Amino acid sequence: MKACTIGEVMTREVVDARRETPFKDVAQLLARHRISGLPVLDADDKVVGVISETDLIHRQAAQAERNQGRRFRLPALRRTARRVTAKARATTAEQLMSTPAITVHPEQRVADAARVMERHHIERLPVVDEEDRLIGIATRRDLLRVFLRADDEIRQEIIDEVLTRAMCLPPHTVIVSVHDGVATLEGRVEQRSDIPLVVHLTWKVDGVVGVMSSLTFRIDDTHPSEKHPSPRVAHYWLPER
Structure with a gap:
């Protein structure tokens, strides 16, 4: 019985960033292409992380707190707080991205990808080949085509x-x-x-x-x-x- 696969519904033209892409350039990419997130690639086109609008908002919110004079006592910070503090200082995609990236392969079923999205509360999944190189991206909108x-x-x-x-x-x-x-x-x-x-x-x-x-x-x-x-x-x- 034929089941629709990720490769059949994914978007092949992907907007991405590199590790060294500046923060402002990432924000401009999201705004220009009207997307809510993008994958971050290394020099071999392998997916090393994902940046979402939420990452940018968290960075800006943390930065605003620092600008208001709030000081963090680093030795007392827990892991989550240290991560927030690091993102407040992020100037590149690598410093801003969430990692490791959750990815899928083109031969996987759409239903399986939908469960992954729901489990991890994410909006998009980079699609990679057998060498983990980016070949496309699957968004919730792409997956919904199956149910239409x-x-x-x-x-x-x-x-x-x-x-x-x-x-x-x-x-x-x-x-x-x-x-x-x-x-x-x-x-x-x-x-x-x-x-x-x-x-x-x-x-x-x-x-x-x-x-x-x-x-x-x-x-x-x-x-x-x-x-x-x-x-x-x-x-x-x-x-x-």
């Missing part, structure tokens, strides 16, 4: 890739409908153990945000001792991922 698929397109992929190719079910065994990304499955499969598998594979289709199942089964293969089972129904509702 039409319901009819999602429905057809469930029928073709899940029911026909993966499960080898005869036509019309399972009736699929999709509304606003929520897939509804109705019909009867041969074995009870097939139902969670169909639901799981449906969830993996790009653009699916929910799955409702009212599938029935002919044979309860979870209880082999039953010789003459009657049709049963197994209800599944999987909340949004």
